[in-house]
Amino acid sequence: xxxxxxxxxxxxxxxxxxxxxxxxxxxxxxxxxxxxxxxxxxxxxxxxxxxxxxxxxxxxxxxxxxxxxxxxxxxxxxxxxxxxxxxxxxxxxxxxxxxxxxxxxxxxxxxxxxxxxxxxxxxxxxxxxxxxxxxxxxxxxxxxxxxxxxxxxxxxxxxxxxxxxxxxxxxxxxxxxxxxxxxxxxxxxxxxxxxxxxxxxxxxxxxxxxxxxxxxxxxxxxxxxxxxxxxxxxxxxxxxxxxxxxxxxxxxxxxxxxxxxxxxxxxxxxxxxxxxxxxxxxxxxxxxxxxxxxxxxxxxxxxxxxxxxxxxxxxxxxxxxxxxxxxxxxxxxxxxxxxxxxxxxxxxxxxxxxxxxxxxxxxxxxxxxxxxxxxxxxxxxxxxxxxxxxxxxxxxxxxxxxxxxxxxxxxxxxxxxxxxxxxxxxxxxxxxxxxxxxxxxxxxxxxxxxxxxxxxxxxxxxxxxxxxxxxxxxxxxxxxxxxxxxxxxxxxxxxxxxxxxxxxxxxxxxxxxxxxxxxxxxxxxxxxxxxxxxxxxxxxxxxxxxxxxxxxxxxxxxxxxxxxxxxxxxxxxxxxxxxxxxxxxxxxxxxxxxxxxxxxxxxxxxxxxxxxxxxxxxxxxxxxxxxxxxxxxxxxxxxxxxxxxxxxxxxxxxxxxxxxxxxxxxxxxxxxxxxxxxxxxxxxxxxxxxxxxxxxxxxxxxxxxxxxxxxxxxxxxxxxxxxxxxxxxxxxxxxxxxxxxxxxxxxxxxxxxxxxxxxxxxxxxxxxxxxxxxxxxxxxxxxxxxxxxxxxxxxxxxxxxxxxxx
Numbered sequence: 006x007x008x009x010x011x012x013x014x015x016x017x018x019x020x021x022x023x024x025x026x027x028x029x030x031x032x033x034x035x036x037x038x039x040x041x042x043x044x045x046x047x048x049x050x051x052x053x054x055x056x057x058x059x060x061x062x063x064x065x066x067x068x069x070x071x072x073x074x075x076x077x078x079x080x081x082x083x084x085x086x087x088x089x090x091x092x093x094x095x096x097x098x099x100x101x102x103x104x105x106x107x108x109x110x111x112x113x114x115x116x117x118x119x120x121x122x123x124x125x126x127x128x129x130x131x132x133x134x135x136x137x138x139x140x141x142x143x144x145x146x147x148x149x150x151x152x153x154x155x156x157x158x159x160x161x162x163x164x165x166x167x168x169x170x171x172x173x174x175x176x177x178x179x180x181x182x183x184x185x186x187x188x189x190x191x192x193x194x195x196x197x198x199x200x201x202x203x204x205x206x207x208x209x210x211x212x213x214x215x216x217x218x219x220x221x222x223x224x225x226x227x228x229x230x231x232x233x234x235x236x237x238x239x240x241x242x243x244x245x246x247x248x249x250x251x252x253x254x255x256x257x258x259x260x261x262x263x264x265x266x267x268x269x270x271x272x273x274x275x276x277x278x279x280x281x282x283x284x285x286x287x288x289x290x291x292x293x294x295x296x297x298x299x300x301x302x303x304x305x306x307x308x309x310x311x312x313x314x315x316x317x318x319x320x321x322x323x324x325x326x327x328x329x330x331x332x333x334x335x336x337x338x339x340x341x342x343x344x345x346x347x348x349x350x351x352x353x354x355x356x357x358x359x360x361x362x363x364x365x366x367x368x369x370x371x372x373x374x375x376x377x378x379x380x381x382x383x384x385x386x387x388x389x390x391x392x393x394x395x396x397x398x399x400x401x402x403x404x405x406x407x408x409x410x411x412x413x414x415x416x417x418x419x420x421x422x423x424x425x426x427x428x429x430x431x432x433x434x435x436x437x438x439x440x441x442x443x444x445x446x447x448x449x450x451x452x453x454x455x456x457x458x459x460x461x462x463x464x465x466x467x468x469x470x471x472x473x474x475x476x477x478x479x480x481x482x483x484x485x486x487x488x489x490x491x492x493x494x495x496x497x498x499x500x501x502x503x504x505x506x507x508x509x510x511x512x513x514x515x516x517x518x519x520x521x522x523x524x525x526x527x528x529x530x531x532x533x534x535x536x537x538x539x540x541x542x543x544x545x546x547x548x549x550x551x552x553x554x555x556x557x558x559x560x561x562x563x564x565x566x567x568x569x570x571x572x573x574x575x576x577x578x579x580x581x582x583x584x585x586x587x588x589x590x591x592x593x594x595x596x597x598x599x600x601x602x603x604x605x606x607x608x609x610x611x612x613x614x615x616x617x618x619x620x621x622x623x624x625x626x627x628x629x630x631x632x633x634x635x636x637x638x639x640x641x642x643x644x645x646x647x648x649x650x651x652x653x654x655x656x657x658x659x660x661x662x663x664x665x666x667x668x669x670x671x672x673x674x675x676x677x678x679x680x681x682x683x684x685x686x687x688x689x690x691x692x693x694x695x696x697x698x699x700x701x702x703x704x705x706x707x708x709x710x711x712x713x714x715x716x717x718x719x720x721x722x723x724x725x726x727x728x729x730x731x732x733x734x735x736x737x738x739x740x741x742x743x744x745x746x747x748x749x750x751x752x753x754x755x756x757x758x759x760x761x762x763x764x765x766x767x768x769x770x771x772x773x774x775x776x777x778x779x780x781x782x783x784x785x786x787x788x789x790x791x792x793x794x795x796x797x798x799x800x801x802x803x804x805x806x807x808x809x810x811x
Contacts, residue, residue, distance in 0.1 A: 033142035036186040037121070038151045039236060041228040042220070044197055047151040047190045048072070048119055052081035054149060054188075055117055059085065064114040069103035069134075071119050088116075093126045100126050105137045108146065115147040122156035122174040128662045132655075135176045139183070152176065154232040158610050163231070168224045177610060181239055189236045194225035261289035265349040266336055267317060267324075268295065269302055269310035272351050277313060279383050280349045281320045292343060293317035295326045295629070296335030299502060299509065307628050314629065315595060326629055328509060330502065333370045340378055348375065352384040406448045410456040413444055418463045430468040434489050437464055441493045445500035453500075457493035461486065516634050519547050523638060527645045536645045537565045544619060544638060545569055548631070553602065553618035555580050556646075562616065570620045576600050580616045587613055593627035603627065605635060607643040614646035678722055682715035689715075714759070718793075725790065739780040746774055746809045749781060753788055753807075760796045764804050771810035 036054075038047040048070060058065045066086045072078040088111060091104035102125060108116050118141075123134040131137050138148050155164035161172040181187070192200075201220060265280040267273045277293060284291040295314060302310065314324050329335030340348055350368055372380050417440045421433045437460040445453045465475055469482050477483050523543050530536045533556070541552045551570035555562040562580050564572055572580065579597050583590045583604045591600035607615040617639055621627075689708040692698060700708070750768040754761065788807070795805050 033144065033146045033148060034185040035138065035142055035180075035183055036147075036149045036188065037181075037184045038149070038190050039187050039232060040151075040153055040190040041225065041232040042153055042155065042197075044200055045190050045192050047153075049075075049078050049081065050188065050190045051117060051119070051149050051151055052078065052085075055085060055115070056081060058115060066108070066111060066113040066116050068108050068116040068118045069120070070117055085117075086113075093128070102126055102129065103134060103137060105130060105140065108141060109144060112144075113146065115149060116141065118148055118150045121150040121152045121180070122176045124174055127658060132658070133176070135180055142183070152180075154228055154235060157181070157235065160231055160235070164228065167227050168219050170219050181235070182242075184239070187236055187239050189232065191229065191232070194222045194229065197225060198222065261287050261347065262343065262345050263287070263289055263291035263347050263349060264336070264340055264343070264345040265291065265293050265317070265322070266296070266332070266351070267293045267310075267313050268332075269306040269313070270351070271309060273313040274316055276349055276351055276383055277317045277320060277322070281322070283349070283381075291322050292339075292345075293322040293324050294336060294339050295324075296332040297326055297328045297509075297629075298330060298332060298335075299506060311593070311627060311629060311632070312595075319595070326633075328513075330506075333367055333374065336371065337374055340375070345378060347379045347381060349381045349383060352382050406452040407455060410444055410448055410452040411459065413440060414456050414460045414463065418460070418467065422467055425468065430464075430470075431485070433468045434464055434485070437461075438489065438493055438496065442496050442500055445496070445498075450498060453498070454494060457490065461490045461493060464489065512630060516630065519543070519634065520637055520641075523641055527641060530645060530649075533646065533649050534565075534567075536642065536649065538567050540617065540638070540642045541565070541567055541569060544617065544635070548619060548635070549622050551602075551620040551622070553620070555584075555616045555618065557584075557613075557615070568618075570602060570618055572618060573601070576602065576604075576618070579604055580618065583616045584613050591618070592621075593632075603635075605639040607639055607646060609643050609647050611647060612650075614643055614650065617642065675722070675726065679719070682718045682722075685715040686712050686719075721786075721789070721793075724786070739783065741778050741780055743776045744779050744781045744784075745776055746770060749785060749788075750807065750809070753785060753792065756789065757792050757796070761792070761805060764796075764802060766805035766807070769806065769808040771808075774809060774811060 038051045038054075040047045052070070055065045055067070066088055067082065068088050069090065070082065072082070088104060088107050090101040091107070093100050093102055103118060118134065118138055121135050121138060125132055125134060125137070131140070138150060141148050154160055155168075155172050156175050157178055158175040159178045161175045165171055198220065263280055263284050265276050267277065280291055280293075283289075293314065295310065318324050325339055327335045327339055329338065336348065336350075339345070348371065350371060352368070368380070368382055414437070417437060421428070421436060425433070441453065441457050441460055444456050448456075462475070465477065465486055466473060469486065470478055477486060523539070526539045526543065527536065530539055537554050537556070541554055544550065545552045553568040553570040553572045554565040555572070556565055562577070562584060576591075579591055579600045582597065583606050586596075587606045587608045588596060589603065589605050590596035591602055591604040592598065593603050602618040602620040605617045605619070606613055607617055619635065689712045692700065693705065693708055747770055750770060754768055792805065792807070799805075
């Protein structure tokens, strides 16, 4: 639900508009060539636009364009500057990608970047190409790009249901809000199928398969409708923004838009249903508006209001609340702001006298001030109307408030009557006026007006000559009495209104402070656990509730350890329903309302990250303010969880890239290590097997020694690889034994005697070294590897020294 304040010019709004305008001047413009699927001609249209800009003298470059072998598209590249692509090696395959840094260095006026939803090669600066485009826009570079409707995140699931083909690459819907222009590239399904058959989209074999699966005519028709609707929604938003920016009151009837006025009356449910049927008939969008006035609602009224608003949401309306002293002002404010063409209201049921006091009935005043907006006045049946009328006459103030007003006025008059010999009756009137003004700070409008009338009558009876009569002798006193009565009524009424507005402002301030506090706390959160603690702590304190936070663990949902509310086994089913349907459920909702707690999904367009359960300790009625506040909290928590999940995913991707790099390096190194002894064995064995080669006994012995050494080296390499796999699997267990280091050195010296003797290498053992408790085999292997590396990577006659000491 959206909450709108009264539409009045204010310095903050004007300053924000100025800042937005300045930011747009510095920001690049994004133009999307949008279509229902591949093959409609988006890239062709984008290149045509680029050639027109080039003819106008604009600096246009091609950052990345895929022509897919289409000669007509390839011809449009002539004359355009093509920036080189960046080559990236991924899994031993060289791939060419869009070079973001090359465009930033070149800094053209406009760059063409095809296939906005494309995923970049792992290890790139951004995982998705649309993020590259956002960075270009932030640097003031205009971008032209292409996008299919199935790649929008909100439409991907629907497209998969329609076509049966999974959509793996998506962009967030916010990219449409970022786009300054969307050009719909549209052709009929018949023309697209003809292009496919002619081989202008895919090869002949691929085209036959595509026509049988994704490119069926029914699929194309559905995709075309989705693309047209998305484009129409974008144009509608642009129209409303333009009217708001240019201070155009409207409405402009470029498209039918309905608005229904919703209140706490049961009749509002019928109005909502009527408006839904009318919108379906007219194929029009519609919104439901509730005007929040200073009059406080009772518990049953608030419950009925929430039911009406939820019904409007379930039927597809956009629900808006606006604060205003007069419902008519609030309704017309939203109507002009949203470019509404038709307003639906209920038939007035007030008596004529009350309507006359208010300047006419609500319908009369709406019609009088609605300008070109059409008004529908809907009437329910008489029985229902009578039930509403009897339900609609609650007392706005309790009997206690009237008693308090009588007591306060009586006490003040008693004190003043005792002091009457010492003060003039004019001063008495001023003091009574002061008392009425004070009462308006605590009492309702009815008791205040009653106090004003009572004080005026008592002042006349007890203080204005002639005393103890309601007659007034002098004309000046008549005038004074009349002015007193008017001033008392007006002052009391205005003070009551100001007091009511003050309460509304305090509520809004409390909501703003709560949202700010939570946002500030989440900004410093650095883990899922810290976000969970913030969510549970703040929601529990603000709503005076016990809180349960359930997070996903593989395929189940588990309550976080710091949760203060224990979820029963029965309510775990509610949590799963909320997570699957991404809708609130439980108490104060129409879904599983018998649950003990109210459950909100922590979801974003990307995924659902948790479910927040709130068990209110004292709350009996879930008001619109509380619902909006908890919904805003849930959105903030969901965004924070998504941020951490993406951060962890990025960290895992980095680790995977580093692991892959290490794996390649290790594979190359192991391959080299294996080839060396294998080459020695192969060469020596070939020489020994060559019958034509006569070798002296010393040479034969040397070749055999080389085979043995190479075999031992291979054996050590294999043993090292096996140990590495054991380490990764955690299967190596150390066997600690007491060992004499001198025996360890002797074994290593004998093992590497042929390599160490020519170098004059020495093993130095400290004289006072006692026995050490080690795994002898692993330590010997580690020292052997160090000695092998030293022999291999140092000059031939460099001495090697091995020292052991405490």
